[in-house]
Amino acid sequence: MWTVVYMTTSKETADKVAEILKNEGFLVKTKEALKSKKKGCYIEILVPEAEAEEAHKIILEKNL
Numbered sequence: 215m216w217t218v219v220y221m222t223t224s225k226e227t228a229d230k231v232a233e234i235l236k237n238e239g240f241l242v243k244t245k246e247a248l249k250s251k252k253k254g255c256y257i258e259i260l261v262p263e264a265e266a267e268e269a270h271k272i273i274l275e276k277n278l
Contacts, residue, residue: 216243217266220259220273228257231278235261240269 220231232242243260261269 215263216260217263218258218260219266219269220278221247221256222259223254223256225257227278228259231259231273234276234278235259235269235272238269238272240265240272 219235220228222228222231228244232244235242240261245258245260246255247258248256
């Protein structure tokens with residue numbers, strides 16, 4: 215099962231986070247989620263559930 219570890223409305227930020235996690239060895243998926251008239255589209259960054267805690271630690275360490 216896949217778990218969301220990060221959400222953003224910026225395609226650039228989503229690509230950056232996904233690339234960092236991939237470089238750290240994680241399997242990563244991105245998915246367009248909620249659509250908002252004010253903010254546009256939210257993009258979810260997902261990793262396998264078993265890797266979610268470690269991926270979240272990387273995100274925090276990189277100040278993303």
